[in-house]
Amino acid sequence: MIHALLEYDFMRFSFLSGLIVGLIAPLIGTFIVIRRLSLIADALSHVTLGGITFGVYISSVMGTTINPLITGIMFSVAGALGIERLRTVYKHYQELAIPIIMSLGIALSVLFLSLADGFNQDLFGYLFGSISAVSISDLILIAVIGIVVLLFIYLFYKEMLLVSFDEEYANVMNISRWIHFMFIIVVALVISASMRIVGILLVSALMTLPVAAAMRVTSSFRQLMIVSVILGEAAVIAGLFLSFYLNISPGGTIVLVSILILLVTILLDRIGVSKNDTATGSV
Amino acid sequence: MEHPIFEIKNLSYTYKDKMETTPALRDINLKIDKGDFVALVGPNGSGKTTLIKLILGVIKPQNGEILINGKSLKNFDAWQEVGYVSQKSNSFSKGFPATVREVVLSGLTKEKGLLRRFGKKDRKKLDDVLELLNISGLKEKNISLLSGGQTQRVFIARALISDPSILVLDEPTVGIDARHVKEFYDVLLRLKEKSVTILLVTHDIGVVVDHADEVACLNEHLHFHGTNQEFKNLGEAELSKIYGFPLQLVSHDHERECCS
Numbered sequence A: 001m002i003h004a005l006l007e008y009d010f011m012r013f014s015f016l017s018g019l020i021v022g023l024i025a026p027l028i029g030t031f032i033v034i035r036r037l038s039l040i041a042d043a044l045s046h047v048t049l050g051g052i053t054f055g056v057y058i059s060s061v062m063g064t065t066i067n068p069l070i071t072g073i074m075f076s077v078a079g080a081l082g083i084e085r086l087r088t089v090y091k092h093y094q095e096l097a098i099p100i101i102m103s104l105g106i107a108l109s110v111l112f113l114s115l116a117d118g119f120n121q122d123l124f125g126y127l128f129g130s131i132s133a134v135s136i137s138d139l140i141l142i143a144v145i146g147i148v149v150l151l152f153i154y155l156f157y158k159e160m161l162l163v164s165f166d167e168e169y170a171n172v173m174n175i176s177r178w179i180h181f182m183f184i185i186v187v188a189l190v191i192s193a194s195m196r197i198v199g200i201l202l203v204s205a206l207m208t209l210p211v212a213a214a215m216r217v218t219s220s221f222r223q224l225m226i227v228s229v230i231l232g233e234a235a236v237i238a239g240l241f242l243s244f245y246l247n248i249s250p251g252g253t254i255v256l257v258s259i260l261i262l263l264v265t266i267l268l269d270r271i272g273v274s275k276n277d278t279a280t281g282s283v
Numbered sequence B: 001m002e003h004p005i006f007e008i009k010n011l012s013y014t015y016k017d018k019m020e021t022t023p024a025l026r027d028i029n030l031k032i033d034k035g036d037f038v039a040l041v042g043p044n045g046s047g048k049t050t051l052i053k054l055i056l057g058v059i060k061p062q063n064g065e066i067l068i069n070g071k072s073l074k075n076f077d078a079w080q081e082v083g084y085v086s087q088k089s090n091s092f093s094k095g096f097p098a099t100v101r102e103v104v105l106s107g108l109t110k111e112k113g114l115l116r117r118f119g120k121k122d123r124k125k126l127d128d129v130l131e132l133l134n135i136s137g138l139k140e141k142n143i144s145l146l147s148g149g150q151t152q153r154v155f156i157a158r159a160l161i162s163d164p165s166i167l168v169l170d171e172p173t174v175g176i177d178a179r180h181v182k183e184f185y186d187v188l189l190r191l192k193e194k195s196v197t198i199l200l201v202t203h204d205i206g207v208v209v210d211h212a213d214e215v216a217c218l219n220e221h222l223h224f225h226g227t228n229q230e231f232k233n234l235g236e237a238e239l240s241k242i243y244g245f246p247l248q249l250v251s252h253d254h255e256r257e258c259c260s
């Protein structure tokens, strides 16, 4: 693969995209997991698929090429706003927003898929990820999203931590309203960026599995973020290699590696490397 | 003339949930001056927490008006001046992956302001407030591993770290052992000397009588508001009316407590 990396542009593009996604998906994932929003990521990924199929359809109708990632981002941001809106409508059943938006996403995908014929080959890549389909414009978009996400976390880390930990207190301090809004948009961006590599159906896995694994062995929030990113990158790199050599969609291999890592951490946790030991060990 | 810290005018609040409506507060008028230590007492469900949430802008009043420092709630933005311990602070920390250090530091978020990160001074404040509440040893511990009383002290530390001039405490000492309760009130009295305004919700009437300057008795209506001396002089009949069952303040050698 090292050879292929040097040889082929598309390999470099997908490998770099993978590294970016392996960083930002678990980073945002820590906030998603602790705010118990894992399912929102799933709903948004389906809306993104709707946007992608829309992009492909529009391109075929108008005879131009619009990068479907762009329409995907637009749909997923719109879906994020929709979820926020619905969450205030159903105050006591906030999770109702998720199946509503998710089914809308699937319905739109089916609609545009049917309208745009002969799209099945690409579709497989969007559903489960692909290493051969990452173009230079995809890479640029993913890199820009990566920078936006890193900036967001660098600038608003303390606000995000407070809002996630204690929403009422954040309300009292008058800082939660707009941060929540920005966060959900960032989530939508990360989903669009990750989709190229792991595919729509597995995006939320890359956001949550490394965090789930890291949670077993860390005690502070900062540690949780760092370890999640390390595990996420490990899964992406190992997954891309496996994908290349076994000729399997990278979404499948990356998620399988993540699950393997998760099982190992649970096992480690069982045999006594407990939260406390790692906490004192790190001081 | 200086404005009162809190001024509550004709405040009413009713919870509306689909079919059901629960009136929680009716026609409350209350003024709290700078440096006062006011205890808010009343039976369960009497609207104490509701009043606190209205004052802090967590919920919006349907009728009436609340002024902080002479400003309406909408226009008040000096929330870093307000330290708050909520009644349920203990319950939502379960399983959250953060250390005592991270939780207590988060109390400085507003004061620090946007786009600025915690530095050396903030870590000094952290160490001081942990010292004050006797939890320095727990600094790097995950909060989901603490006992109930330890957790509660962590939340008190978060409220105190920004050196607030107003403290709003909703049953902060629930689950804290006698020694640490005493230390907590010592801290409050020290803050009071620095003319911090304190609004304390509590069921511990003995403490109220000993430490607070003023007592407000709530049960949907504000039944009584006066100095603690006046509160002590309340007859059995009046207390029973507020609590809805026979009640009297009995006096022991050192302290007074509330019995039925």
Ligand SMILES: Nc1ncnc2c1ncn2[C@@H]1O[C@H](COP(=O)(O)OP(=O)(O)OP(=O)(O)O)[C@@H](O)[C@H]1O
Pocket: B015, B016, B017, B022, B023, B024, B042, B043, B044, B045, B046, B047, B048, B049, B050, B051, B087
């Ligand atoms: N979120 C809510 N929705 C509907 N009704 C509520 C809600 N919160 C409180 N209530 C009702 O409002 C009334 C006042 O509640 P509140 O929590 O203010 O009482 P409290 O004085 O703080 O009681 P406690 O001593 O038990 O803490 C109660 O009758 C309660 O049932």
Ligand SMILES: [Mg+2]
Pocket: B048, B049, B050, B087, B170
């Ligand atoms: Mg209460």
